[in-house]
Amino acid sequence: MGIRSRIFLIIFISLGIGILISSIVAERDLSNTFQEQILLELEKQASLLVEVVDEVDSIGDINVADSLADRLGDASNSRITFILNDGTVIGDSNVNKSDVYLLDNHRNRSEINDALVFGTGWSIRYSDTLNQQQLYFAITDNNEESPNVIRIAVPYTYVDDVTSSLDLSILLVAIVSFAVATIASAVAANYAYTSIADLANATSNIVSSKAKKSYIKALPTSRTDEFGSVAKSISQISEDLKSTINLVTKQRNQFGSVLDDLGDGIIVADQNGNITFENEQFSQVLNLESVSGKNLSELDIKALEYLYKRAKKKKRADIEFEIELKDKTTRWVLGTMNQSKTTQEFILVVHDITQLRRFSEMRRDFVSNVSHELRTPVSVMRANAETLVDGALEDKKQAKVFAKAILHNAERLSDMVTALLDLSRIEYGELKLNIEELDVNTQINNVINSLANLGKKKNISIKCSCSKAKTVLADKGALERILNNLIDNAFKYSENDSEINIYTKKVNDFLEISITDEGRGVPDDEQEFIFDRFFRTAEARATEKNGSGLGLAIVRNLVHSLNGEVGVKNGKDKGSIFWFTLPLKTS
DSSP: OOHHHHHHHHHHHHHHHHHHHHHHHHHHHHHHHHHHHHHHHHHHHHHHHHHHHSOGGGSOSHHHHHHHHHHHHHHHTSEEEEEOTTSOEEEETTSOGGGGGGSOOOTTOHHHHHHHHHSEEEEEEEETTTTEEEEEEEEEOSOSSSOOEEEEEEETHHHHHHHHHHHHHHHHHHHHHHHHHHHHHHHHHHHHHHHHHHHHHHHHHHHHTTSOHHHHHTSOTTOOSHHHHHHHHHHHHHHHHHHHHHHHHHHHHHHHHHHHHSSSEEEEEOTTOBEEEEOHHHHHHHTOSOOTTOBGGGGOOHHHHHHHHHHHHHSEEEEEEEEEOTTSOEEEEEEEEEEOTTTOOEEEEEEEOHHHHHHHHHHHHHHHHHHHHHHHHHHHHHHHHHHHHTTGGGSHHHHHHHHHHHHHHHHHHHHHHHHHHHHHHHHTTOSOOOEEEEEHHHHHHHHHHHTGGGGTTTTOEEEEEOOSOOEEEEEHHHHHHHHHHHHHHHHHHSOTTOEEEEEEEEETTEEEEEEEOOSOOOOGGGGGGTTSTTOOOHHHHHHTOOOOSOHHHHHHHHHHHTTOOEEEEEOSSSSEEEEEEEEBOOO
């Protein structure tokens, strides 16, 4: 129902109720007044009739009494009845003389009883004789000893006629009021509707357009009526709301950016476990699709269900668990869940601790490897020293053998400690590098010349199949150590009468340097570990070749420090290819 219809209905109902109440009151008062006026007139006429008749019982027989009643009834235009004090009717102006005997005894009529007791009486009732409603007024005659009654009556339809005319007037008033209500409601409704429509349109524009200034200015704030006051209030609220929304949006974006950049996955769930918020990292950490709108139980991760149950009881819970990724690898995750004291919501934070676990394993392996590698030379040195102490010093020849063994293992131990210290310095950035422009071919030839004597025992030659001279950006000492380690490694695992080749080629903005040998190569399943500390291939461990397993780890860290990459692959026929890249000088 529109505003126009509502205003019309309110006005119409209000007028209708007012007219109805007014008509009821007016009809009641008018009926009472008119009735009192008729009774007053009847009383006057009855008093005149008493003066004319004097005493009813002295009139004579019924014929005389009835004739007198007829004459008086015609004169007064009313019904005149003569009644003896015992209730017998001896004359009635509206009844034939022959029928007067047939009339009922009137002693039980209320107006007759009242007249005999009080002198006058009246009543309104339906007349069976005349078949209509009658207003009766009775008065006693002048017979003081045994008074009789003279009754005068008029039809009550007089009052009905008056009230009917009143009803017609009220109907006319109602019609006029309906017309007035229609016009008034139309005018009022049109004014109110136009004002409200303007206000509603401006408000809708503000809502749909996020409180643009142009729409706020369109509000009818210049009006001085109630609509103007409402418009001013809406304008102020809109300005305040706009400022608040902008502030909340800015804070939300900042908070969302912080949550996304934390590196941790975060979700918020209600008391039933339904997820109401997630950041991008959550799905990435747990390797899931979007989880927004889902329940924690639908994620099918038992550890999260355990966290949820524990957090509901303890308000806080954490657990480490692992998940299997699509590539069949395992990821370790630390999950922590808290229940908010204010909103009672659950906040879950998941952190990828796979690398931390790997570092922890690497530390354990490092300690184990260091212990193992150091135990061998120390044990040898201790055994030889004990032998010398126990008497071998007396045998100079044997003493010299034991002393050489102690010296060799001491040198081996010293080299290992030096390598560990160098590796530690490189990893922690303590090694200061002097990056300069270097001619690669010159550096390679210098290293080849310094290691030429190593190949004589096994008749291994070194060749440089290098491309046109290239200038790279590197540290001279670091590059020399990288080449020394890789070429020395190639000497160790090459067959007799074989050849070591060095190649260079340009790859985008880098120069790739490859050292190939003709050994047995590196098994595919060991290639990803070959640059780890203390790692030695199964072949190297079986042949008991000297080496601590730290040389390639140093190579990897030095190459990375020079902004390059390093790797290994097997040759087409045999042998292995160790390669690394260095950034080229840009013109």
